[in-house]
Amino acid sequence: FEMWAPDIHQKYEDCHKYVLSQSKALDCINAESPHSVPFASLTANLGPQTVCWPHQDTKNLSNGVCVVLVLGSFNYQYGGHIVLHEARLVVEMKPGDALFLPSAIITHETIPIQAEETRYSLVFYSAGGLFRWQD
Numbered sequence: 001f002e003m004w005a006p007d008i009h010q011k012y013e014d015c016h017k018y019v020l021s022q023s024k025a026l027d028c029i030n031a032e033s034p035h036s037v038p039f040a041s042l043t044a045n046l047g048p049q050t051v052c053w054p055h056q057d058t059k060n061l062s063n064g065v066c067v068v069l070v071l072g073s074f075n076y077q078y079g080g081h082i083v084l085h086e087a088r089l090v091v092e093m094k095p096g097d098a099l100f101l102p103s104a105i106i107t108h109e110t111i112p113i114q115a116e117e118t119r120y121s122l123v124f125y126s127a128g129g130l131f132r133w134q135d
Contacts, residue, residue: 012038039124051110057103066103066125074117081111
């Protein structure tokens with residue numbers, strides 16, 4: 001993230017640090033690690049067949065990104081793809097793949113997997129309201 005989008009990464013990191021500095025009640029997983037992620041939130045979609053209908057995450061930062069980490073045991077050639085509507089792309093997602101996605105402005109969905117398979121996801125993001133609060 002820092003290598004490919006350094007300005008956006010810095011914006012997320014600055015906001016995350018600011019929010020954490022506002023209250024001792026707030027905590028950050030792995031805050032002392034040099035590899036900590038600058039996202040304020042994590043959603044664990046535990047399925048067992050995590051798929052989503054077409055949607056936009058309109059409360060996320062509009063010029064930002066979220067990260068979708070795909071996990072599970074499924075044949076990625078037959079299902080589990082992420083569809084990016086406005087970009088007219090279908091992205092094959094293997095278990096272990098991560099996708100950086102401007103989820104607030106691109107309609108996205110997931111192709112269902114086979115009945116006997118499992119698919120989970122971890123989604124890292126920061127609500128746009130945090131950036132407005134910081135500003």
